Amino acid sequence: MPRQTTKSPFWMGCRDAAPFLLVVGPFAVLFGVLATEAGLNVVETMTFSFLVIAGAAQLTGLQLMVEQAPVLVVLASALAVNLRMAMYSASLTPYLGGASLWTRAFAAYFIVDQSYGLSILKFEQNPDWSLQERLAYFWGTVAPVCPFWYVFTLVGALLGTSIPESFALDFALPICFLAIITPMLRSRAHIAAALVSIVVALVFAWLPYNLGLLVAGLAGMMTGAEIERRTELAHD
Amino acid sequence: MIDQTTLWIVIVGLGVGSYLFRFGFIGIIGDRNLPPWILRHLRYTAVAVLPGLVAPLVLWPPATGGELDAPRLVAAVVTIIVGLKTRNPLVAIGFGAVTLYGGLYLAG
Numbered sequence: 347m348p349r350q351t352t353k354s355p356f357w358m359g360c361r362d363a364a365p366f367l368l369v370v371g372p373f374a375v376l377f378g379v380l381a382t383e384a385g386l387n388v389v390e391t392m393t394f395s396f397l398v399i400a401g402a403a404q405l406t407g408l409q410l411m412v413e414q415a416p417v418l419v420v421l422a423s424a425l426a427v428n429l430r431m432a433m434y435s436a437s438l439t440p441y442l443g444g445a446s447l448w449t450r451a452f453a454a455y456f457i458v459d460q461s462y463g464l465s466i467l468k469f470e471q472n473p474d475w476s477l478q479e480r481l482a483y484f485w486g487t488v489a490p491v492c493p494f495w496y497v498f499t500l501v502g503a504l505l506g507t508s509i510p511e512s513f514a515l516d517f518a519l520p521i522c523f524l525a526i527i528t529p530m531l532r533s534r535a536h537i538a539a540a541l542v543s544i545v546v547a548l549v550f551a552w553l554p555y556n557l558g559l560l561v562a563g564l565a566g567m568m569t570g571a572e573i574e575r576r577t578e579l580a581h582d
Numbered sequence: 583m584i585d586q587t588t589l590w591i592v593i594v595g596l597g598v599g600s601y602l603f604r605f606g607f608i609g610i611i612g613d614r615n616l617p618p619w620i621l622r623h624l625r626y627t628a629v630a631v632l633p634g635l636v637a638p639l640v641l642w643p644p645a646t647g648g649e650l651d652a653p654r655l656v657a658a659v660v661t662i663i664v665g666l667k668t669r670n671p672l673v674a675i676g677f678g679a680v681t682l683y684g685g686l687y688l689a690g
Contacts (some may be wrong), residue, residue, distance in 0.1 A: 384583050384584055403596060407592050424592070425599045432604075543633040
């Protein structure tokens, strides 16, 4: 099937990514609403989503700003949430590293949870794919997700403060984050990292400037990494 | 209110920083391999930071002035259990929201 070169991986990517709209859409609306409630105008909210294009980090940054944490703590904590993007970038490099610098620079912006997760799975399953086919699939996974991140942020920003207080939106963020985290708890190392993070965050909640979260994040990362290392040693 | 200077430093800093994370390896490092211990730590960043952010919000919700609140606490527990059982964020959010609204209604 010679004509099935670049077009079909693109559509395959679109199809695979389309269901994620159900997660991305509401999450973007939530960010738009909470940002507006925190006092951001539409331009600020949209710039936030355009530049960062990562829901969890945006909501973390927003929450800490609402809590009046110092700017360095806000940045460090929200960036820590996005550190996983560096891991995604590293793991896509063997598959997409051969593309031109401009293509890589453009694709890098669109590395998000969904495009990475779907792409890396397909690339591993199809080692015979050409670079063009891989790129086509990657763009396919981006197309139904990223544009809607902006659109639904705008929807949330416009809805904004019109949502009544009885909706208890203050608790939408904890519920969303819990729902996102729990499926990530795939191994003992992940579970331990999360538990240590919770305990340390609560124990060090008295620290000024929301530094407790940074201490918790560091402790959690070190716990996860150390347990993974020991598990690997035990299997060798 | 969020200070305007703080806001723009965070928006731009977070945007630039996140882009550098995304571009760092695919753009600059190329095919060279990273030390395994760095990759090991990177794997756990999300599960290490987000629970620490959420835990105080669950136990001491700002909306109730930091008082432990039964509907919110139960909703959080239900979200965790459903998330672990189904591995499906949407289903977990659904159950969590229904529990929260049900609890708030019962609590009057």
